[in-house]
Amino acid sequence: MKVARMRSKASGVQETYFGIVDLNSSDAFSKLASPLGKAEQEFFRRVVADxxxxxxxxxxxxxxxxxGRDLTTSKLNGAEAEACLERLERGFWLVKAVYDDEVRYKLGVRSEFQQRYAPTEAMEEQVSEI
Incomplete structure (x- = not known):
């Protein structure tokens, strides 16, 4: 674990955020802590990769x-994918931005922290902490 500080525009304006980053998210306890199912975890990893x-x-x-339709574990229909995106947004893993009636997603501050301070493998497994 690491206490970290970062400046981000995730909320739309430049702000300073403080957070705790799990530098060892591959341990068994972190993986057990996820409220997301395997399909939702894969969905989140693929959204982050895109x-x-x-x-x-x-x-x-x-x-x-x-x-959500192209997952290998289990498919998510449109409503399930939308519910997962909303859940990730509420958890500050993703940010929803609306530009002229077009909805777009970008990394939230929690994902930015994990990407910046954790090893690459940990970013891929960050869903274990959601």
Missing amino acids: ILASEDKEIDSASAKNI
Whole structure:
């Protein structure tokens, strides 16, 4: 665990955030702590990967929901994917931004903390802490 400080525009304005980052999220206790099912965890990892791969570090809502249909563990329908996105938003893992009636998702402050301070493998497994 590490207490960390970071400046972020996740909320839309530049703010300073303080948080605790799990540097060893691959341990068994962290994995047991997740309220997300395996399909939701895979869904979140794939949404984060698409966000990080995009040029503007965002993904549109329709693309995010469609990821649920391509999962290997179990498929998520549109309503289930939307519910998972809302849950991740409430937990500050993702941020929903609306631009001219277009909904887009980007990394939330908790995901930014994990990405910045934890090893690469931990970012992929950060869902164990959701």
